Every structure is written in C-alpha cells, then in structure tokens.
Amino acid sequence: VRFRLWIVTVLLAGCCGAAACGESHDVRAAELRDAAGSWAATLRLVTEEWTRGALPSHFVQSTTSVATTELQSAARLVRFTVGDAASAPADEVLARVPLLNEAVARGDRAAAMEIVRALASAVPPKPTPPVARPR
Amino acid sequence: MKNFVKIGLGVVTSIGGFLDVGAIATTALAGAAFGFQLLWVVLLGTGCVILLTEMCGRLAAVSHHSLADAIRERLGFPYFSIPFVGEFLVDLLVLAAEIGGVAVALHLVTGVSYLWFVPLCALAVWAFLWLGTFTIIERGVSIAGLITLCFVVAACWMHPPWAEVARGAIPSLPSRDGVRYWFLAVSILGALISPYLLNFYATGAIEDKWTIKDIRVNRVIATAGMSFGSVIALAILVLAAVVLGPRGIQVDSYEQTVFILTQPFGRWGLYLFAASLGIACFGAALQVSLNLAYVTAQGFGWNWSENLKPHEDARFAAVYTAAVLVGAALLFVGDPLKLTTVSMALNAVIAPFIVFPLLVIMNDRAYLRDHRNHAIGNVLVAGVVLIAFAVAVVAIPLEVLGG
Numbered sequence: 001v002r003f004r005l006w007i008v009t010v011l012l013a014g015c016c017g018a019a020a021c022g023e024s025h026d027v028r029a030a031e032l033r034d035a036a037g038s039w040a041a042t043l044r045l046v047t048e049e050w051t052r053g054a055l056p057s058h059f060v061q062s063t064t065s066v067a068t069t070e071l072q073s074a075a076r077l078v079r080f081t082v083g084d085a086a087s088a089p090a091d092e093v094l095a096r097v098p099l100l101n102e103a104v105a106r107g108d109r110a111a112a113m114e115i116v117r118a119l120a121s122a123v124p125p126k127p128t129p130p131v132a133r134p135r
Numbered sequence: 136m137k138n139f140v141k142i143g144l145g146v147v148t149s150i151g152g153f154l155d156v157g158a159i160a161t162t163a164l165a166g167a168a169f170g171f172q173l174l175w176v177v178l179l180g181t182g183c184v185i186l187l188t189e190m191c192g193r194l195a196a197v198s199h200h201s202l203a204d205a206i207r208e209r210l211g212f213p214y215f216s217i218p219f220v221g222e223f224l225v226d227l228l229v230l231a232a233e234i235g236g237v238a239v240a241l242h243l244v245t246g247v248s249y250l251w252f253v254p255l256c257a258l259a260v261w262a263f264l265w266l267g268t269f270t271i272i273e274r275g276v277s278i279a280g281l282i283t284l285c286f287v288v289a290a291c292w293m294h295p296p297w298a299e300v301a302r303g304a305i306p307s308l309p310s311r312d313g314v315r316y317w318f319l320a321v322s323i324l325g326a327l328i329s330p331y332l333l334n335f336y337a338t339g340a341i342e343d344k345w346t347i348k349d350i351r352v353n354r355v356i357a358t359a360g361m362s363f364g365s366v367i368a369l370a371i372l373v374l375a376a377v378v379l380g381p382r383g384i385q386v387d388s389y390e391q392t393v394f395i396l397t398q399p400f401g402r403w404g405l406y407l408f409a410a411s412l413g414i415a416c417f418g419a420a421l422q423v424s425l426n427l428a429y430v431t432a433q434g435f436g437w438n439w440s441e442n443l444k445p446h447e448d449a450r451f452a453a454v455y456t457a458a459v460l461v462g463a464a465l466l467f468v469g470d471p472l473k474l475t476t477v478s479m480a481l482n483a484v485i486a487p488f489i490v491f492p493l494l495v496i497m498n499d500r501a502y503l504r505d506h507r508n509h510a511i512g513n514v515l516v517a518g519v520v521l522i523a524f525a526v527a528v529v530a531i532p533l534e535v536l537g538g
Contacts, residue, residue: 038385045382045394054401055393058246063390070387125383130295130376132171132302134310 029086032078036089037125039067043093043100044116051109060104060112064097089123138352145356146363148277148339153184153364155419156236157229157326157479159412160472162368163392165319166375167385168312171303174372176320178304180327181365183519185358187328187490188336190497190508190516192353195340198502202334203433205502206492212434214492219434221485222330223427228478229331230423230462234260235471236416239389240409250467257463260420264455269342269441272425276418283367283411285396290370292399295377318533321526322476325483327368328523331426333489338429342442350506371395388472424462428455483530487523494520 046063049055075090096119103112128134165173191202198205207215235249237256242249263272309316336357345353374395375386384391389412396404396411425441431454432439438448445452465474494516497508508516 034385035387037383038387041383042391045384046390049394049397052401054397055405056246059243059390059393059405062242062246066388066390127383128168128170128376128380130170130380131299132174132305133307134170134172 025082025086028078029082032074032087033089033123034126035074036071036093036123039071040093040116040119040123041125043067043097044120047100047104047112047116050104051113057104057107061101064101068094068097092123093119141349141352142355142359144274145352146360147281148273148356148360150277150280150283150360150364150367153327153332153361154280154283154367154415155229155326155329156232156412156416156471156475157322157329157482158364158368159236159371159392159415160386160389160475161319161322161326161479162372163375163379163395164386164476165323166372166377167379167391168319169309169316170376170380171300171373172307172309173316173319173323174300174303174369175306176323177327177365177368177372179306179522180324181361181368183324183328183522184332185361186512186515186519187333187493188361189354189357190493190512191333191337192340192345192357193350193506194493194496194502195337196345196349196353197347197504197506199341200502201338201341201429201433202489202493202496203430205496206489207434209496209499209502210492215434218330218485218488218492219430221488222334222430225478225481225485226331226423226427226430227458227461228465228474228481229329230420230427230458231465231469232471232475232478233416233420233423234459234462235466235474237413237420238466239471240413240416243389243393243405243409243412249471253463253466256417256420257459260417260424261456261459263421264424264441264459265445265452267441269339272421272441273339273342276414276421279414280418282407283415285400285407285411286367286370286374289396289399289404290373290377293374293377295373300373314533314536317529318480318536321483321530321533322479324522324526325479325481325486325530327365328486328490328519329482330485330489331423333493334430335422335426338426338433342440347506386472420459420462424455424458427458428452477534480530480534483523483526485527487520487527490516490523491520 042063046055046060050057050060071090071094075087079087096115100112100115103115162177194200194202194205200208206218234253234256238249238252241252340353378395378398379386379391386392393405393408396408398404400407428451429439432448432451437450439451440448494513496502498513500507
C-alpha cells in the first residue's frame with residue numbers, strides 16, 4: 001500500500017509539474033508574441049512620426065536598437081525554455097530591423113513605411129482599447 | 136498677501152515634489168497596458184499622500200520635528216533603524232532611477248547613449264546641492280517643473296472619451312493579466328506615497344521656518360499641490376491609454392513614451408517630453424539626495440541644513456555626495472526603467488514602517504499639543520496604514536510574478 005501511495009504521489013507531482021511547465025511555456029511564448037507585436041507597432045509609429053518630420057532619424061535608430069536588444073534577450077530565453085519555433089514572432093521583427101535602419105539612413109521614407117506596414121501585418125499587436133472596463 | 140505668495144510657491148513646489156520618474160513611468164505603463172482601468176489607483180494614492188503630507192507639515196509646524204527626527208525620539212533608535220535602513224537603500228535606488236531619468240532625457244534629444252550622460256547628470260545634481268540653498272533647490276527647480284503641465288494640455292488636445300475617463304475613477308477588478316494589473320497598482324501607490332516625500336516635506340517646513348501660524352497654509356499647500364501633481368500624473372495615464380494602448384504598444388523603454396507628446400505636438404513633443412522628464416527627474420534627484428542626508432543626519436543627531444555651508448555640516452554634505460556617487464554607479468548595472476519599477480514597488484514595502492509611527496506621533500500631545508489628529512483623521516490614516524500594510528505584503532510576490 002505504501003509503495004502504491006508513493007507511486008501515486010510521484011505521478012500526481014509529475015502531472016502537476018508538467019502542467020505547470022506547460023502553462024509556463026505557453027505563457028512565455030504568448031509574452032514574447034505580445035512583446036514582438038508591441039515592438040512592431042512601436043517601429044511603425046516611430047517611422048510614421050519620422051516620415052511626418054515629428055522625430056529625427058537618430059531617434060528611429062535608437063528605438064530600433066532598443067527593440068533589437070529587448071527582443072534578442074527575450075527570444076533567447078524562449079528558445080532555450082520553449083523551443084526555436086516559439087521565437088518566430090521576435091525573429092520576424094529582428095529580421096526587418098536592419099532593412100528599416102538602412103531605409104532611414106538613406107532617407108527613403110516610402111521604403112521605411114513599406115517595411116513597417118509589412119511588419120505590423122506579419123506580427124500583429126494586441127491593442128488595449130481606451131476604456132475603463134474592457135470586455 | 137504674504138500667505139498667498141507662500142501658498143502659491145508651496146503649491147508649485149508640491150507639484151514638483153509629486154511628479155518624478157516613478158509617477159511618469161508607472162502611469163505611462165498603466166495607461167498603455169490597461170487603458171483607464173487603473174485611474175482609481177492614482178486617485179487613491181493622491182488621497183493618501185494629501186493626508187500624510189498634511190500631517191507631516193503639521194508635525195513640523197507645531198513641534199519643529201521632521202518625521203525621522205520624531206520617529207527616533209518617540210520610538211527609540213532600535214525602531215528607527217528599521218525604516219532608516221529600508222528607506223536609505225530604497226532611496227538609493229530611487230536616486231539612481233531619477234539620475235537615469237535625466238540622462239535618458241538627454242539621450243532622447245541627442246541619440247547618444249544615456250550612460251555617457253550619467254556622470255554629467257550626477258555632477259550637476261551634486262553641484263546644485265553643494266552650491267545651492269534650500270530655497271533655490273525647492274523653488275527654482277519646481278518652477279521649471281511647471282513645464283510638465285504640457286501633459287495636461289496634450290491630454291485635452293487628444294480629446295479622450297471623458298465618460299470612460301470618469302468611469303476609470305471607480306475601482307474595478309482586472310479582466311485579464313491580474314498579476315500585472317496589481318503589480319502596476321502597487322507600483323503607482325509606491326510612486327505616489329514615496330517615503331522620501333514625507334520626510335522631505337516635513338524637513339522643508341523646518342528649513343522654511345514654519346510655525347503654528349502656518350498650519351492653514353500647510354493644509355492648502357498639501358491639498359492643492361498634491362492634487363495638481365495628481366492631475367499631471369492622470370494626464371500621462373490618459374495620454375498613454377489614448378496613444379499607446381490602441382496601437383498595442385506596451386512600455387518597455389522610455390523611447391515608447393515619447394509618442395504621448397509627439398502625437399499632439401509633432402516635433403515639439405520630443406523636446407517637451409525630454410524637458411519634462413529631465414526637469415522632473417532632476418528636481419526629484421535633488422530632493423532624494425537631500426532626504427538621504429536629512430534622514431541620516433537627523434537619525435544620528437548631526438548638524439543638518441541645506442542653508443548651511445558644506446563645511447558647517449560636513450557629514451551632511453558627505454552623505455549626499457556619497458549617495459549621488461552610488462546612485463550614478465547603480466545605473467551602470469541596471470536599466471533606468473526597470474530600476475524605476477523595482478524601486479517604486481520597494482517604496483511600497485517600506486511605507487508602512489514609516490506611516491504607522493506617524494499615526495502614533497500625530498496623537499502624542501507632547502509633539503502636537505492641541506493640534507493632534509481628530510477622530511476622522513485617525514480613521515482615515517488607519518485606512519492608509521492598512522492599505523500600506525496590504526500593499527507591502529503583496530509587493531514582493533507581485534514583483535517576482537508580474538514585474
């Protein structure tokens with residue numbers, strides 16, 4: 001009886017642990033997806049503001065630099081804990097950052113807008129409506 | 136007329152004291168992540184801080200004791216050492232965040248890494264403290280801090296849905312991301328009920344030589360000053376909810392918060408944001424550095440006054456010099472925004488150790504004579520103490536899970 005109890009306990013603990021790890025993996029992947037969407041939206045807005053002359057080009061480049069640093073470290077963690085596939089949204093953003101930097105350095109506003117529009121549709125952000133009681 | 140001038144200057148100073156890197160960062164984070172849902176926390180924090188600063192000012196005006204001084208004298212050095220150590224460590228983190236805020240403001244305008252500006256900003260803070268007087272620090276920087284009113288103008292300019300904004304004033308439970316919601320609520324409370332602000336306010340009243348005659352002035356300054364400061368913090372939350380949230384932008388760096396002013400003001404928005412952040416953080420860095428020196432000097436019975444020459448209170452000057460050095464050094468270890476959110480949550484942890492003794496002292500005839508707390512005042516402060524304790528208990532777990 002003691003042996004069976006021991007096995008049941010180990011199995012229960014294993015199930016709980018697996019469930020917790022599984023949930024944690026899902027949560028981590030979802031967090032990275034949200035972060036990538038947020039940075040894609042940021043790059044779109046910063047480029048729009050640069051295009052209309054509201055922000056200087058050095059500001060766009062420092063924003064892309066922060067986005068790269070943040071997403072690289074988040075993607076590394078998710079790749080290590082969840083798997084390579086889970087870091088796809090971040091990789092999508094990271095792949096387009098050099099192209100955006102080049103377009104901004106050239107002063108090519110149309111190309112820059114094209115890149116960030118494509119990025120925003122590839123990695124859609126999760127909007128929060130400006131309300132007090134979201135549904 | 137003299138009182139009106141005093142009130143006007145006091146209100147302006149209180150606005151400067153209220154708004155710092157913590158208030159700017161936490162309200163921007165909250166607005167971007169939860170729309171207007173956390174607006175009630177700003178109102179709750181404002182109510183608490185009005186109550187507490189009014190009491191600290193009354194304590195100073197009647198007994199000529201600062202909060203640290205009174206805690207040490209009334210409850211003894213062993214008790215005093217608990218909030219002292221906590222406040223000293225947390226204030227160092229807050230100081231680092233404030234110096235980081237000034238450096239980030241310069242980085243936003245120039246594009247040069249903020250780390251290059253950290254030594255320069257620390258030197259400027261130290262030079263102001265070394266060469267300036269309390270009046271220059273209190274009023275000069277606070278008057279310059281009125282530039283932060285641009286957030287209020289921008290919030291009106293963006294035509295937010297005012298009915299929804301008003302609904303945000305009613306407390307509500309989170310519909311998603313509960314841990315993050317409560318973490319931000321705790322951080323906002325920590326940013327608004329800053330322990331450094333309480334002792335600095337009381338010490339400022341002593342530096343300004345307040346007497347019993349100034350009790351009414353104190354009441355008006357505490358209420359109006361903190362309320363105006365709160366309006367600016369609310370404006371930042373509303374702007375983040377209107378500009379960043381609908382686009383799905385979460386605030387992970389200061390670069391993302393600039394949009395709240397570039398959307399309404401175009402290119403001027405960047406400069407206004409950088410100036411607001413820089414001046415608010417510079418003022419707060421001066422206040423936190425001074426408070427570190429005040430608390431230490433008052434705790435150990437040293438000479439202290441920002442109006443004295445550094446050689447007349449050498450240990451006082453040595454403490455703020457060392458604090459500025461350590462604060463600047465911390466920025467080479469941690470990111471300014473993350474440092475800000477962590478230090479604001481830790482502010483919430485140490486708050487009850489400072490708020491509870493205040494309740495005891497405010498009922499002591501030896502200190503307050505006929506100006507002790509009334510029953511309603513005591514009930515309200517007991518409520519603040521309970522909130523402070525609840526927030527302190529959950530702050531660390533929330534920091535780990537949701538920070």
